[in-house]
Amino acid sequence: MLEALLVMALGAIVLGAALGYAAVRFRVEGDPLVEKIDAILPQTQCGQCGFPGCKPYAQAIAKGEAEINQCPPGGEEGIHKLADLLGREFKPLSAEHGIEKPKSVALINEQTCIGCTLCIQACPVDAIVGAAKQMHTVVASQCTGCELCLPPCPVDCITMEPLAESVETWKWKYPVVRLHPVQKETA
Amino acid sequence: MTTYLFIILGAVLVNNVVFVRILGLCPFMGVSKKLETALGMGAATTFVLTMACGASYIIDRWLLIPNQLEYLRTLSFIVTIAAIVQLTELVIQKTSPVLHQVLGIYLPLITTNCAVLGIPLLNVALRHNFLESLLFGFGSALGFTLALILFAGIRERLEAADVPVHFRGTAIAMITAGVMSLAFMGFAGLDKFK
Amino acid sequence: MSALQRLFGFHGGVKPAYHKEASTTAPIAVAPTPTRLVIPLHQSIGGPPRPLVKPGERVLKGQRIGSADGNVSSAVHASTSGTVVAVEMCLMPHTSGLSALCVVIEPDGRDEWIALQAFDYRAATPTQTRDYLRDAGVVGLGGAVFPTYLKLNAGKQGKLETLVLNGAECEPFITCDDVLMRERADAILRGAVIMREMLAAGQVLVGIEDNKPEAVAAMEAAARAVNAASGDDAIRVVAVPTRYPAGGAKQLIRVLTGIEVPHGERSTDYGVQCFNVGTAYAIHEAIELGQPLISRIVTVAGNVGHARNYQVLFGTPMKDLIALCAPLPDSDRVIMGGPMMGFLMPADQVPVVKATNCVLVGSKKLFPPPPPEMPCIRCGECAKVCPADLQPFEMYWFSRARIFGKAQEYNLFDCIECGCCAYVCPSRIPLVDYYRFAKSEIWTREVEKEAADEARERYEFRLLREEREKQEKAAKLAAKTAAGREKAAAAVAEAQKPAVTPEEDAKKALIAAALERVKTQKELVHPENTVDLTPEQQAEVAAIEARRAEIREMAKPHLRQDD
Amino acid sequence: MSEPEAIEVTRRESSVLRISMRTAAIMLAFTLVFTAMMAGTYKATEPLVAASALAEKLRLIGEVLPPGAYDNDLMADAITLAPQPALGLDDDTRLWRARRNGVPVALVFEAAARDGYSGRIGLIVAVGSDGKLLAMRVTTHKETPGLGDYIDPKKDRNKARPWITQFNGLGFAEVPREKWRVKKDGGRFDQMSGATISARAVTNAGGRALAWAAEHRERLFALPPDGRFEGKETP
């Protein structure tokens, strides 16, 4: 009994001291993982994931408090990347957080806009310009398509327009679905 | 000399920790999705396991046996291992945060990697001396690492295979592990020539 | 001349049936000017040119109608004289079937040139010459339509060992370079001499596949003449073994010089540069005759009664061209380029552009639809024939599963899309389609990533701004009450790091708060988020402001009521 | 190094020491409590555990020698065997001597066959004082599961009459030494077709054990308890 206590006590003192020392000496600051996760998120800042922006969601994932399948704008692609980064299993997009939509931008109907500035306050990326009581306009190249400006508008003058494809942005389709629209001469 | 070689070869191939001794499966399944992380985990485990074998030999030989405290073996071994793991974790956390994050929950779980406790206990059972203990630990860890990276190689390719939906992920990984262990059964009988 | 050249091989390659005889029996003919020319503004790699003409304007043949925009871009010219009837979106000769901005010209039949003037490149600086070529719209006619002026830059050493003229023409059916070399060898070499001088190249090697003996003979004769004139033996014509894709720039350079130019690096840094013979001819025309690039030789072949090469004005509908060659009734598609690398056209009325070396008419009989795709059995045939030494099945394996990172690890971007792998695959997998798909996905992703990064910055800036405003408001509020003085000091001290003595601090805080009050009021009127915009965005904003002013005028009565 | 920085560092140094001490103390406390708990349990269960271990050993012996067959304290009446090559043993082992009313009844000892299909087969054997093999059991083996493992009665499909029981009660009187082989080798004993090697190994080992016991029986019974038998001393 006594030997047992002595032997274990000896070990405990040595290990405890070493660990305590190491814990202080090798403490790390900051969390590089959050940055890595945030870099994957689409930065739409739409809040559909249930967090007030992409960064908070990234922090929640890093802490293990959120699933990786809650960001609809990031889509399956984003979930795959997160799963890869974190070594977790892929999961399909969680239905309760929304569905993946084609990328769109907001368009303000300048005829109806009353210049209330409510949309300006709502836009997380400052993509709307205009002043009080003046018509407002979305800078399309900066709009992330988060739709946050839609609800506050009192006259419902904002609509989401899917981005049109051009020869420059056209993508080769996945080979299984081969689509070659043969257009009849229009003129 | 050849006995030492046989100890290592036997531990790596014939009695592979994962496929034959069925130890260390949780990290084997969990950290084998990518080759890089598998290598990292393998390296970490090799380090910890070799250290653990050395330390546990010393403890057993000079503390437990002289005092007839064999019943403290499990406890003292596992606590020592935990401490070694914790130290390793802190060092990795400081030196390579990314590796640390990727190994995630598995680094502290090296402690509960059965292999890390099982191999020192086997050392005692097989009455290995200090050098043999170290080599056995090292060889087993090599076997673990080998299994891990081979598995990771296959899984990286499997990722793109047209596996039936319900088998995607861990289910097919299990089956793959089964075939791998079947293949390792081919080494059966080689150890009787030690 | 050609005898002593040591040749190197390249890995892989295939030998498909060539089908070239049909279109080489007759000499080059000039295709008639159509009733309507549709000239796309974007005909080369790089940024789309800016339109210079408006509907209704009269243009002359060779008049610039689109000017180069940005670092990589090339001008576009009117192919004949006539009236601009529209500048509008028209169907492009592009697989997507999408439209882009085109200048539509109704020819007046007079075919009236602008004033032609040769360019004295010897008197000009290299930069001037390059600018001239850019404005003359000269781009690579070998298929890649990369602006030629960018390639006429001797790179790090300031000189080149070898200038390679690519007359290999390895694709089946296509013979435009072949006939060009037979008929206009002198002019090609005159262009080559200009390029050689600009690049300070030691030798010029003309690589021609050995299945074109007439072209080799014609070029050799011309080369003898040029060499005799210059007194050195710089230009040599080399017959290279016939094997697709011997005409790929990298493969030809390798065959002729043994040099391998890795993907993503400039061949000039390795002492070589490669041009298509048609490009050389275009340079000759541009510099010595002063004619910008407005036409090219186009092979019309495939499912037609008599295949032939035509000199075609850009903007000519392919339909008109095909009609000249008696298309067979079972024709069902038009392909731009050859059967190995060509692109399916969305319709036959799309115009001929600078990239159109061949208009290939297809039918089910000629190009039967491939049997259904089977899974890859990793037989390795594709790797055997890949001229880029890639492992096509690995790239396919990961592209198919959309694991693009791994596909890139297997050097997806080294693939030149030659199609050899798909040609031999026993599982009849459209491998190249998978690579094209993967590549465009990866590119899109990069663009999206940039957009995301920008959005993050803007978002963080906004958070910062909001935070600042909140603090300012707090400070203001605190300053209002006399009792809140200390508090204000604390708040401001929090906000501004360098600590100061409390009294000073409180005073400063008061002043700051007062200042901020003014500023916030201003901001309330005009939220300040228009700073840090790029010129384009500012232009966009300005345009919007202008429109807004208009609307405001119209809307005035209604707004008043609300007030 | 500027003044505040230096202060900062010393402060950190001292806190390292403090934290180390603190963690050591906590570790110590936990260790003491839980070791005490274990040690307590150990002490409390020690006699029970020892009794169980004894029972286990007797159970193994009981497999080959029923407890009713002797009345002495087997554990006390045991000697140590030095390595016996004839039994295939490389280490010291124990040999127990069963007596009834002081009269020798049987010897119980370990033996091994080293030519099993997958190496060593460990056996425990009881040989009667009349030279008959009372019973034999396999204690350890690595034979192919489902093929060679029928030598262990627990794995034998024939539960009514396991293969290994066919040796019970046979001595050289019943089966001559040269017939103490498997049938395939021209002997008396059955083997399982397809796994002769395992059977051959066990049968031969049984024969060797019987011969060894016959040769040394007198001396083995005669040695004092806790004595040591070298084997080579007697010619």
Added chain:
Amino acid sequence: MNNSPYFLQPASVQSVMLRVLLALLPGIAIYVWFFGAAVLVQIALASVTALAAEAAMLKARGKPLLMFLGDGSALVTAWLIALTFPPIAPWWLTVIGVLTAIVIAKHLYGGLGQNPFNPAMVAFALMIVAYPSLMSQWPAVGFTDFLPQWNAIFGTRQLDAITMATPLDALRTALHTADARATVAGVLGNDATFGNIGGKGWEWVAAGYFLGGIYLLQQRIITWHMPAAFLATLFLISGGFALYDPTRFVGPSFHLFTGGAMLGAFFIVTDPVSGCTTPRGKLIFAAGIALLTWVIRTFGAYPDGIAFAVLLMNIAAPLIDMYTQPPVFGHKNKRGGPP
């Protein structure tokens, strides 16, 4: 409509697989000659089972039935199973083997082209582990009576009379388990089992497979790398050890002409799907199989190591492939210049 290239070389998976089956025929003919028509029964049994299993799996996975059933890959797997299993194995052994090969080793991984392990060898390994005795019961050479063989396959009786250990099995058993006095020469002298090279009849069957292999090489279905590396390595290692101690190690002619060596060299090691694909990878892969085969044959518990060796190298194949990529165009000698 498809994209470029618009015309393709005439080649198909089906024709590849059919030619592999064709190449197996000479070996099969000699096999039947020496061991009886039971071989054909096994082949038929395996083929029917394989096609049925393939069809069921394709249907379950919603894949086009005709296209895949017709590709012939299931038949290759089935034939190889039939040729590696004992000809008188009970019918259910063959059926279970084929089922595991097609269902588990092939279709759970996504079917044709996606399986990381050689399906036929998975079946063999699984079955020899599960039923070691049944899997090592071979008919005696020359015992070609059909009826007893038929009974052995479909009846329940075990026919000891007509079975005999294969040369590999007999040699290994004699050398390593019976008694220390056995020598190679002593065992090989027993000419009930052994001919001069690899046992009576076996060498001729091997020669038949060799012939088929040459045909595959000529048809460019397989490249020289794998068979050459496999046979050369097996030759060198067995030759080396036989020189070192001829009483304990048997020589190359025996190793090359017994068991599955020749079948393996041309038909099993060369499975394109589960093997290595780079030229250097192929050499390493096949040499690895030869080495492991020799080790398992010589020291291991199982009679023929090829199945295990193939599976073991299958495991390593992705890594070998990854690290033996031939240099990509232009990346050979960094910083260019004529080579």
Added chain:
Amino acid sequence: MSMYKDIAWNGLWKQNSILAQLLGLCPLLAVSTNLVNAVSLGLATILVMMLSNFAISALRALIPYEIRIPVFILIIAALVTVVDLAFNAFLHDLYLVLGIFIPLIVTNCIVLARVEAFAAKNGLRASTMDGLMMGVGFVWVIALLGAVREFVGQGTLFSGIEMIFPTLSGIQILPVDYPGFLVAILPPGAFFVLGLLIAGRNWLEARANRRVREHRQHDQPPPANSLPA
């Protein structure tokens, strides 16, 4: 109350240590060669999990973060040793059956994982409940695995039960001349059967998900069972 329901649901299915988290695989695969072994070890594991979750939840305020792992391990190992000794002394027959597998519980990943993830953050009752439910989740999987392997491998069930209850005996389910399928009892069989079990779970999950989605479409609230892991 619903919290306990969630804990139970997590342990039994949603966060099931084996099927969902893939922890504790070694004893699972090594000991599931037959049903009796599997269940016996499972019961011992439940005991250890409950005790350790209880102990650590009770002591969690005293444990500094830096040395939490060694302390957890210390506590678990001590508890396991105590259980081991107690079994040895009082349930000797059971002890003989389980043999070395009891000490092996120390290294069963789920014990530490649950302690770290749950007990260190939650109250006594919840923690004990969590230990119990996680343990039950482990038991049913290992029992199923053991039963399948024993049945396929030998054609029996409950063989070896007489070592625990001497009056009972195993059941021969398949005919006695069933040749057995040895691989099922060997390591490869363990992997295969577990792979099939996981695939089965995936199938059930997928079906449940489909149901939820259909519910959604009909604008009905889905069955609520959501506690973050």
